[in-house]
Amino acid sequence: MSIQLPGTDRAETERLREKIATTLERARARTAGLTALDEAELVAQHSRIMSPLVWDLAHIGNQEELWLVRDVGGREPVRADIDQLYDAFKHARADRPALPLLNPQEARAYVGTVREKVWDVLERSPLRGNELVSDGFAFGMIAQHEQQHDETMLATHQLRTGEAVLSAPPAPAARVRVSGEVVIPAGEFVMGTDTDPWALDNERPAHPVHVPGFAIDAAPITNEQYLAFLADGGYERPELWSERGWAHRAEAGLVSPQFWEQDGGGHWWRRVFGTMQQLRPQQPVVHVCWFEAEAYANWAGKRLPTEAEWEKAARFDPATARTRRYPWGDADPDDSLANLGQAHLEPADVGAYPSGASPAGVHQLIGDVWEWTASGFDPYPGFHAFPYREYSEVFYGGDYRVLRGGSFGADQVASRGTFRNWDHPIRRQIFSGFRLARDLRSDER
Incomplete structure (x- = not known):
């Protein structure tokens, strides 16, 4: 009863x-x-x-x-x-x-x-x-x-090696063309949450954050864009990498994103759950570590967004000055809004989910790939560990970088606009990608 x-x-x-x-x-x-x-x-x-x-x-x-x-x-x-x-x-x-x-x-x-x-x-x-x-x-x-x-x-x-044991339909192709940047004006927004009943302790409490104006990519970096970095010697140029990143690149023998292979004809393929697939140019790049994302950002003359910048781009509605639960509003995601829940075993092409864009016009912030940010994993002001310290508190201040947004392998219950993931900057077996940001020029402010 x-x-x-x-x-x-x-x-x-x-x-x-x-x-x-x-x-x-x-x-x-x-x-x-x-x-x-x-x-x-x-x-x-x-x-x-x-x-x-x-x-x-x-x-x-x-x-x-x-x-x-x-x-x-x-x-x-x-x-x-x-x-x-x-x-x-x-x-x-x-x-x-x-x-x-x-x-x-x-x-x-x-x-x-x-x-x-x-x-x-x-x-x-x-x-x-x-x-x-x-x-x-x-x-x-x-x-x-x-x-x-x-x-x-x-x-x-x-x-794992061996024959494929998982299957799913291919991820959707683009429905609209998405490129370039979106400018997010300077101002305050409410970061984190006090109202989502299932939000975890590291997402709390809600607190105002002033974010200077910035530009952020309208979409995650794609395979095609990453191939240009590769072709320009991105993995052979130490000036593009931090000291730690270059040391890791050398020690781990990094030459491309994990699971990429090049055939004799110069074509790139990706191993996807036991099958070899030719790269889809407009898919977000996946299986890159933070150091690779940082090197790409340096090559592109940009940087990774901070965690606050990412969340403001994802949740803040400039028309109403309101912070929303998701980029598209407060409704739970469905398959028209985001690529989540292992419905597909790969990211969707950039432009596949126009209905899921933020009010500012930033696409695919939820689902497809976890996005590396520039921020370390630290508590919000007024943090209270609940219901146990080992969920978040023991990881604060360590050698971690925050990832945001969820991936094609994340479920909607764990992919809110406030949800925080974190991992070591060398990790790339996770379904991780990134998008870039930059400071505004004086004529853009």
Whole structure:
């Protein structure tokens, strides 16, 4: 029987309960598809920087048990004996294959048992009251956690060798031509959020930020644009790279974006989840690290946008002086607005989602590729860690750069205009790209 707090609207609570159930089911269906492999594939470590897929699977269940079954539901543990195995802070990814992990059959049974208990917890929760359950926050947090691990598992699929096991229709071609820059005038806007009920702690609190005027690319940098950098010797010119970036380029042997290969005829191809595909010129470039993006920006005579610039371009409506949830408004994304949720296994061409553009005319800020920014990962003024320090606080001030906007592998539940991702500047197995910005000239201000 559903529990209802006095004074709350029953229909509203049931709509929220239905939204939570749909969001959890969507995540679990995706997890099942990503782990529908034979045992050898699931227990293998396809890269030392990634976990075996079976670890991610059981970790998803363990986090769901800890937060929803035990904390929200107050139930007895399902498997308290495995908590240490699936604590991401206890064991480095490279060491996880040697742990006594649940095998695929055990892992599937475990996550299934946990989910059955979660359905009962959801049915009985008033979804009101303390901070953890109010507006279904804990359920939304767990759905985001699962979708983030689904994107991580998707990256593992990209790193594995062998025949393709995933399929999806090609991403859309351009519907409109998008090029050039958009000028964002100087002024204050509200960064972050206090109103999105499932926003995570690093997105909070909302706070005013004054941003000087700047120009930002109307679209992410494309394969065609990146090829021009490559052809101009971008990877052989140390003056384009920072000292750290050039050292990493040399140590890692970087000569092009990850998964690119050139054939004997000089044509470039990209390995995409087990298949070789010729580069689509107007797709946003993907699988580049921050140092590569920085070098390209130097070559182009521009720079990466700051995190505040990116968010202002994505959320601020100059006509109303209002900060919106998404570039297109406050409505949740659908397939006419953004390339999300693994609907396609690649970025869409620039110009494929004109309805998703911001009021200023900046396109494809949500979906397609995570976009590197110039900013390190730091707390907003007045930050409060919730519900645990290890989600954000322990990463602040480290060697990280913020990425914004989500990718084709990100789900809508974890790709708001305020959502913050972060990673080391050397990482490029993630679905990362970038767009450029620059300061305004005096005649443009």
